[in-house]
Amino acid sequence: MTPQASQQHPSPPLVSGPSVARQRCINPGCGASFAITDTLTACPSCAALLDIVYDWTASGARAATTLPPGTPAWMRWTFASLPAKTRADTSGVWKFRRLMPFYDDEKNIVTIGEGKTILQNADLLARHLGFEPGTLHLQYEGQNPSGSFKDNGMTAAFTHAKMVGATVCACASTGNTSAAMAIYASQCGIKPVIFIGQGKIAYGKLSQALDYGALTLQVAGDFDACLAKVRYIAENIPRAGVYLMNSVNPFRLEGQKAVMYRVLEGLCWQVPDWIVVPGGNLGNCSAFGKAFAELLDLGMIDRVPRLAVINAAGSSTLDRIYNGLGVRWNGGKYFSDGGKAKVDAEYARMYAHNERASTIATAIEINRPVNLAKALRALEIMKGDANEGIVRSVGDETIKHYKAAVGKFGFGCEPASAASVAGAHMLRQEGLIKPGQTVACILTGHILKDPDVTVSYHTGLDAKASKQPLPTERPPGQYANPPVPVADDLGEILRAMGVDTTGLDLSGAAKATGKVAKEY
Ligand code: F0G
Secondary structure, eight states: OOHHHHHHSOOOOOOOSTTTEEEEESOTTTOOEEETTSOOSSOTTTOOOEEEEEOHHHHTHHHHHOOOTTOOHHHHHHHHSOSSOOGGGGSTTGGGGGGOTTOSOGGGOOOSSOOOOOEEEOHHHHHHHTOOTTOEEEEEGGGSTTSBTHHHHHHHHHHHHHHTTOOEEEEEESSHHHHHHHHHHHHHTOEEEEEEETTOSOHHHHHHHHHTTOEEEEESSOHHHHHHHHHHHHHHOGGGOEEEOSTTSHHHHHHHHHHHHHHHHHTTTOOOSEEEEEOSSSHHHHHHHHHHHHHHHTTSOSOOOEEEEEEETTBOHHHIIIIISOOOOGGGGGGTSSHHHHHHHHHHHHHHTTOOOOOSOGGGOOSSOTTHHHHHHHHHHOBTTSSSOEEEEEOHHHHHHHHHHHHHTTOOOOHHHHHHHHHHHHHHHTTSSOTTOOEEEEEOBOGGGOHHHHHHHHHOOOTTTTOOOOOSSOOOOTTOOOOEEEOSOHHHHHHHTTOOOTTOOOTTHHHHHSTTOOOO
16 A cells, blocks of 8 residues: 555544444344344344344445445455554454444453464365365464364454353353353353263363363253253343353354455455355354455455355255255245245254264264354355355265365364365365365364364274263362263253252243254
């Protein structure tokens, strides 16, 4: 940027907070909107998910990004950057705060230096897999403070939690959400409570939750059961005072948009042809879709990448719904054109057959992805040069194979993350990814998150089978923080959380949080 240019286009001030940001129901047929100071996990009118929406004109972002036609994207970005550098600029999320101005005061931003991750050029891996040099990139989110991409979302959600005065936070997790939530909670003085399915979490992640001092409830159920319980408590039991940190929290997804900003930054704001991401609860891909819709709206980019969401074959609900049942977002008509009804029927079928998710990639071992509707929307937004995004599934052996390949060429990741590279290679072999197209795979979690899978792959040792059951006596260490086993029962869970259940009517809870969990 030349000095003359900056004088002609001084960067406008940034306005943030309730005057420029609102929460809005994603169902266009509803469209209800709420103040950002409300704590909500779903639309109170129609139970659909919520978005954070902005008045980009009032926030200054539109003026900051509007430059004459033909201005290169990188120059738009330069103009959009902020007038002065502050502490928030040390975060790889908040340096993009002009694109997420919901916080009330910059001084109240909760950050632990997340998002200092870069887009890595993976030329050796590319050559090995038959991609052209310079076309395969890995966005290495395992380098975040808690070792996964979740920190991008937690910094935003905790900033909101502080805004609304939360004192207890909770999440259901396959491991990384809990690790990220626990580190932020313990740094900013909010009590963390974690719900994990018994035997469903990699030890690297469990060790983080315990060390960061979270109350860790090992529920005798799977992730879907845990999420139904914690969501019910957050929504219906005010005396528990729980602020929910799962990705139904729309503020979390605001932070996760930054993963895409950094991919663009790594490519000097040249839009890649493909973004390939593992899909579990589908928060990440949902955030990516929103990021690109907003960048287009602001004129900062003039094309979008094509999205490929990769499921594990043992946990492939999105694949079945998208490819098998042909359900689409359809401009939001999903809620009324029979799409959502098909999803509900599929969930009922899964329940009737007692179908459970099962994959070595425990991070994405999820049957009922809560962000399904937003993910369908992202697949419509991120269509690249085609009509829509793509969904594929990869099996456990394939995941292990590509995980080892990622490690061999110097990056390393946990099993779920390798699904992105496996998926990209599959799409290249199918001819959907064309020679020379630029691909960014998201490596969502660090290699050390799940050492059992790595050791077992390289040695043949079944590390999981050789583990002893947890001892029942309390360990002697002064700070010992053992997990608390609980039945898959709301009353027992609440008592383990220290909530007095005397006189509490839990009769309606069984239906809402049991196997036939309420769908959102
Ligand atoms: N990769 C890793 C390493 C994850 O931990 C997760 C999700 C995903 C991919 C999938 O992302 O849910 O946004 O589609 N882990 C969650 C958890 C569910 O509880 O840690 P998603």
